Amino acid sequence: MPPRNHPSERQRRLGAELRKLRTRARMSGDEAGALLDADRTRVSHIEAGRVDVPRNGLYKLLRAYGCPDGPYFEALMEMAQSRGVGWWDEFRDVMARVALDLAEVESRATSIRIHEPLCIPGMFQTEEYAHTVMEAVSPDIGPTDRFVQFRMARQRVLAGESSIPFHAVIHEAALRVRVGGPEIMRKQMRKLIEVARMPNVTIQIFPFERGAYPAFSRPFVLFGGPTRELDTVYIEHSLKIDFLGDGADVDDYSKMFERLVDLALGPVDPETAPESHIGRDSLSLIQHAMYEL
Template sequence: MPPRVNPSERQRRLGAELRRLRTRARMSGDDVGALLDADRTRVSHIEAGRVDVPRNGLYKLLRAFGCDDGPLFDALMDMAHDRGKGWWDEFRDVVAPVGCDLAELEFRSTDIRMHEPLFVPGLLQTADYARAVIAESEGDARRVDRFVAFRLARQRVLTAELPVTFRVIVHEAALHAQIGGPRTMRRQLLRLIEAARLPNVTVQVFPFEAGAYSSYSSSFGIFAGAVPELATVILEQPLDSVFLRDGGHIDEYARMFERLSELALAPVDPEAPPESHDSRDSLSLIQHVMYKL
């Protein structure tokens, strides 16, 4: 089969990890080619995610790279032979490949940490809020409906049988933005409080008085599973998203998230009695903004 033109993020992630392991083992592309009976060009395609590796070939590579039996070995074997099909495929008529990559990454993660300085993140958006955001860049009503349905479908990871752990830090500016009007914003702020009742969801607000650190760090998400080596950072941008797979970058963003969490207000706790709010916290700030609308 010819090389893929647009490999999925899962395929690119597998290729990048194979390249990392090969480099760590101090093996050349020619060494890998000899193991697989392939030329250097095919090896390059494998490491770019454009070509699959047969199961027995991958087994040989991982053994040659010194990747012993364990979680990483099993995860790479699963990634290589996962067809990548899921509920997101039904939305490929309107959703770009990067959107489907995001949905697949959310679906396969066990832990997501997200910082959002301008909007309520997609996993916590109401239908009306999502519609107001999407309509700003999409004029076709039918496509807007499809995009909204896609965004809401992504949220099922929060209530699945084995739900993802989701920690989110939202800047206070996102609470004040008049997206969709006062009624839509009131319902959206209430949704933040309701979501925080889920045992796997933590919501914090980064207040204006905490300074400029939040704006410097921009919007990002850290997606992790059972294998730390396969964590991914996503930087959301207006026209596209950037996927970072390097361990150094992931560690830096993890430290950045923890610093944001330290500076942010205490997490939303809807079950806490009113008298416990003797100091400003995320819940009291959300309620304050909501009642002013």
């Protein structure tokens, strides 16, 4: 089978991890190829995610690279065996490869931490809000129904038996930017409060008065992997999207997120009675912004 031109993020990440392990083991591409009865070109394709490595071949590589038994070893074996098939396949006709990759990464995550400076995170959006955002950001996209359906389908990671910890720090600007009319915004803020009732969801608002802050104007998502080595940072730039798996990058963004958590208002707690609030918290700021519409 010829090398694939567009490997998925999972395939790219598996290849990157194998390259990292081979480099640490100080093995050449020729030496790794000999373990697979192949040449260095095939090893290069494997490490770029362009071709698959059979289970027995992967086992040989991991042993030769000195990867110890444990969760990381098993996670790499599982990544190689995964077909990457999921609910997102029904959207392949309209969604770009990177959007499908995002859905697959979300489905495999053990935790999600997100910072969003300008709009409500897609995981919390109402259909009306999502429609309005897409029509404004991509006016040439055509009918947005299927794109909104995809965004709504992604929200399934928040609930159900496979629900995972989800922590969001949202800048106050996202509450103030008028997306659609007042009723769309009111409904969106009510949904924020409803989502915060989920036991696995934490929502904090970063207020204007805190001034400049870590990750200024930079949205990012931290996906927890089955092991710390497989954590991933997702960053949206104006012209491209990056998935970062380097440990130093993950550490930097993790520290940045913790700083945001420390500086943001206390988490939304919809069960707390208004009279018990001490000072301003995230819930009171959302309610204030909603009543000002």
